[in-house]
Amino acid sequence: MDKDFYELLGVSRSADPTEIKKAYRNLARKYHPDANGGDEQAEEMFKAISVAYEVLSDPEKKARYDQYGINGLRGDAGFNSQGGGSFDFNLSDLFESFFGGQGFSSGFTRNSQGSNDVQAQVEITLSEAAFGVTKAVELKLDRACNVCFGSGAKEGSSPITCSICSGSGVTQELRQSFFGQMMVQNVCSTCSGFGSIIEHPCESCSGSGVSIQDLTLEVNIPAGVETGSRLRLSGQGPAGPRGSSPGDLYVSIFVEVDDSFERHGDDLVGVQNISFLSAIFGINIPVKTLDGNEMLHVPPGSKSGDIFKLHGQGMGRLRGRGRGDILIYINVDIPSVKDLTEEQKQLLKDFAQSTGEEIDESNVNHTLFEKVKRAFS
Ligand SMILES: [Zn+2]
Ligand SMILES: [Zn+2]
Structure with a gap:
């Protein structure tokens, strides 16, 4: 890019913005890649005039260029005389390239969209x-x-190296944007961004x-x-x-859903059935854990809903050390009166008598009556 920008656009140094714009438009139409079937020289020319216009259409950049030449623009945000690299076209990048940041240069990676997952x-x-x-x-x-x-x-x-993009995988295009005309870089359509054919x-x-x-x-x-x-x-x-x-x-x-445990975070909840006699007298009962069997001590006088904790026998923690707990809920099995033998019923009645509690058998009979009724209906 050692040619003079005014010369490139074919305008005098005193040309006004309208003249510059008009000159650029004519040249851009002439050298646009689409109009030249991928001709390399036209492509280069198009890049060159685009850069020239980018500078001369911006009063501040133009002033620096007029005073210091190309050196006045080096390191300028939004200015990249090499035309290499690429830039995703989005508003935040646009802002960045105009108001600070690294300009147009950023690596081109084909998988930046993560679509290949x-x-x-x-x-x-x-x-x-x-x-x-x-x-x-x-x-x-x-x-x-x-x-x-x-x-x-x-x-x-x-x-072989793509001749359209010279292996860079991107082509430049002039666009009307929010900020006026500007160069954007697109994935080269000839090589699909690979840079080679x-x-x-x-x-x-x-x-x-x-x-x-x-x-x-x-x-x-x-x-x-x-x-x-x-x-x-x-x-x-x-x-x-x-x-x-x-x-x-x-x-x-x-x-998978487990038959023995319900999971609550790092803890596991299980249910242990015990007989009402075990509830009264207490029992040592083996319970299944993830590590095998564990002897659970259920003290005398335990009730349904009592919870016993097996510390550190639950799930491993995904974040952090150690393991959660296993919580065992006690469920006391109360036998149904219909499952009792006459002898067992008598023993329970005797027990009731010893405590002075009266047994109301009307519910039992009611249930029987219901059963009979259902059987005949
Ligand atoms: Zn290409
Ligand atoms: Zn192959």
Whole structure:
């Protein structure tokens, strides 16, 4: 860019803004890439006049250019005489490039949108969730083609540099924006942003550089995960086209419902049935835990709803150390009168008599009457 900006636009140094704009418009129409079928010289010219116009249409930049030449603009926000790099077109970047920040230069990455990510689901048991587990996940994923090793080019050939964007993967375009006319950079449509073109595509992958493969991935699932937990395996997603960076693999966890425990965060809640006699006299009873069996001491006089805690026997904590607890709810089984033998009924009546409590058997009879009625209806 050593040509004089006024010369480039074909205007005199005393040209007014309208003249400059008009000159630029005419030239832009002439050299626009769309109008020149990808001609490299036209492309270069288009870039050059665009930069020239960017400066001369801005009174402040124009003043600096008039006084110091191109050196007056070096390091200027929003000015990039090289035309390399790229810039995502959004308002915040726009502001940044005009009012500070790094201007137009920012690396171009094909996967910046994260569109190349993939999801997988893994089902695990409660116990696996408590302790963590390594699971083999089978899935079909794009991986680098094993014929061309991801290049997309046929054996013995290699991709050639894109002549439209000179390998940068981006092209420049002049746009009307909120701030007036400005240069924006677009993904090069000729090479789709790769910066290179494959003349002789690999026959195995048709030039994509990837092929779908059956994979078994070992996934380390940490202790404490729950249904809905999502693990991100960075870079383990599908291979990007033509050797570009791979996406991420997201693994969603589904924890199976457990027969013995209900989960409450890091704690597990279970229910232990005991007989009314055990409730009265107390009992040592084995209860199932994640680690095996644990002897639970239920003291005499326990009631339904009493809770016993097994410290540190619950779920591993996803964040932090140690484990939650197991809470055992006691449920006292009260036998139904219909399940009692005549002898047992008599013993209970004798017990009642000893405490002075009266037994009201009308409800029992009522129930029997109901039963009979139902049987005949
Ligand atoms: Zn291939
Ligand atoms: Zn290109």
